[in-house]
Amino acid sequence: MSNSRGRGLQAGVLGTFDTVVMAVAGSAPAYSLAATTAVLVGAVGLAGPAALLYCAIPMLGIALAFSYLSRIDVNAGASYSWVGRTLHPFLGFISGWALVISATIFMVAGSLPAGSMTLALFDVRLAGDTALSTVVGAAWFVIMLLVVLGGARLTVRAQLVMSGVELAVLALFAVLALFHSDNARAFDWSWLGFSHFGGVSGFASGALIAAFYFWGWDVTSNLSEETRNSRRTTGLAGLIGVGIVFLLFEVFTIAVNVILSAQQIQDNNANVLAVLGEAVWPGWGGKLLVVSVMLSTIATLETTLIQVTRSLFAMGRDRTMPSALGRVHRTWNTPWVAITVVGAVALAMFIASNALGTVGDILSDAISAIGLQIAVYYGLAGLAVVVAYRKLLLKSAANFVLGGLWPLLGALFMFWIFVESLGRLSPAAVAIGIGGLAVGLVPMLWYWRQGSDYYRPAKLDATRTVAADYVPGGSTGAQPRSHEGLPTDF
Template identity: 25%
Template sequence: MGETVSKAGERAPATSLGLLDATMVGIGAMIGAGIFVLTGLAANIAGPAVIAVFALNGVVTSFTALAYAELAAAIPRNGGGYAYVREVFSAPVSFVMGWTRWFTYMIAGALYALGFASNFVEFAHIYGFDLPGPPVVYALLVVVVFVALNALSTAASGGAETVITLVKIAILGVFVAFGLSVARVDEFQPFFPEAGPIALLPAMGLTFIAFQGYDLIATVTEEVENPTVNIPRAIILSVVVTVVVYLLVIFVAIGTLGAEALGAAGETAVARAAEGFMPTFPLVGTGAAIIAFGAVFSTISALNAVVIGSSRVAFAMGRERQLPAALGRLHHRYGTPFVGILASAAVMLVAVVVVPIQVVGNLASLFSLLGFTIVNVAVIRLRRQQPDLRRPFEMPFYPYTPILGIGCNLLLGFFIDPFTWALALGWLAVGGVVYLLLARRGYGEGERRESVIAEAEPLDLEDEHK
């Protein structure tokens, strides 16, 4: 569909993404860090129980995914969690939510770029090429490429996300198909590390960023066709598909390589596992080459998804005048949040250079956990403030679902190391300074736009069944 104009006469984002595209934004962001970057690091902490780590994180994230689905259907606006919190909380609270979500996506972009670089170098090495320069150079380059793609076209970046994600799912499918027949169950004994089941909690905190992705779907709500129906569907589909893929891949990786070797392999763990059992394919080469290629694709799609998400949060905050207004404008020619994309890219590039990959993963996970906690609170608050609001999608088992989401997210956050908390508090302090400076210029409190929740059409179940 073409360009649209809001009731206020502003240029609005074009609805260029369908259900498949929206779902692939979520899957593309999730299947990347968890499998190809953090699996080995988590195995180093939890041993064979890393498969339980991912399963439990899947359960924990499902509570918040249902919260996002309900809020996205009721508040069909770009910005995701920030937009929902802005609707039901005061300006300072919504600013903190937007500031932390923006940072989460940007720091996740650094994580995926670093993961891409490691796997790209490994991929070249498999074919006998020693690439010049350190891996960080390739991490910086891939950020620049996908920032340019997103700056020029939303449709192009969304279409690229769909193609790349489908390719990597197919590659992981090949890995699982060959690995299931040779995976050894005895590699899971003893199941827990020496520290016992308690070791699962820090590993869950580290890998929780692997389940950030479905929330990116909500950041592009206004660019999705029939969002009150398609956004909840895309969120739920992306979580289900991702959890199933994660568990299958981790089972095969541990069952063939063993948890100790998996942990030693770090960011290239899955590719190393493939070396032991996958055959050589004509033209392509070894199974390890295919998986390394899949890892490159996975980290690229995850990076593309968070570039999309981070720029939309910046766009939403600029449009609400909680950040400079330039961030909230679409480019006159390309129709993209051009300034928001460039601002997000700047932080990603700095993080790629100065922040170690494990610190990046912990930071992204911590801010995700805190942001998801607030989103669950927003569901409860909106239900109390507007009990008669027509909600096209309602989460099951309310209020137990959001309460469990709040408790689980806070528990995992508690087990993230103090250094990461110190960095997080530092970013919040920077945000406080920015808020006060903008408030002095008439920005910080924002100018609340006309509520969109009354405009959200309820889902007509009779029409759905026709």
């Protein structure tokens, strides 16, 4: 797959600890809990902890797929490149497009709570004002846009501050919740079983929402060209990130079941974590968790910007999108054209979002739509690793389970919840989710007709690795080379 001549991203900027921080920030534990808990409870009731548990198992399979694939192809496009080189270039483009469109939708779904939570620090009544929340959220988005434009090193420094405070507050309240005595109901082990789902379709709806909780850890793969020892580091960081956020999600979802009533959750659908904080620590608790959610939301805006802009950069470099998107800034070594385009589109969506309804309404449809798109590109990556490693799967038990069976089951699970959920979602959510994917057919077919080399790829094979030619400020234009020497075990 040929690349356009030009400057590369800045290689070797991030280390292992940095990428773990980015993986956790990408999943945005505090934001996901605040924005999505009411949606999850509305879909499956008390079975929220079970939905998260049974989605975490296949999600780890997808994280393993990303880990294995990142070892043989270092590419900022991640699943866009891997799926295109293993399954089919059309599927690869759709995989990349699914990430781009879901991340773009999230610019609205994420920025509105950022504005809402900021306003809640001053006056709770202002938090429900969609227009004002949009303005404040847009301001935060522009700040994060400038940070991402400044380069990976500046980005991770900002993440260390924001995510550090967020995780410290969440850890404190996880402990406080364990000792809270004023409970709405007693803990029940059935919350981790299947009895509360109300059938297979109910479980699928809960799993789709749970997928949104976890989404974002794979930002580490989009940063692979900027990470030291990335063939190992990016995948390992993704796995660690999934494990950390799973524990946080389970603890807080169980705490919500125990401490808050169904009416409290329904009345505070965009601010559940703040209500939980107030119940656990009256006076200070609500405000501290509002700060945590605000920082989490701003942090995940940053990681989402990285995912969408690096994906568009890879597409521009391969000429499957306008080649200008593959341009890199001379000073900061960041894809400045892609960042500018995403910023302009997102700000336009902020203005349009005022006509969509309340913050809670927007979040509900957006989360479900994004869930559909996540299921597509995660599922395709799970299939891609099996094809790429097909010659090595029987070489060892580790390869068979970690590089084949588990990712395959994860992929099948993602496709299953996609199909099962279609009949349960609102028309708006389905239209956003499927319509967003369908729009991608236009650039895909256009650039295929234009003769992009992406559509004539060398097959990705785990018996050979693709050599990375990405050097700081250097050319990324060389044809990727293959060579022997892939470690065959995880």
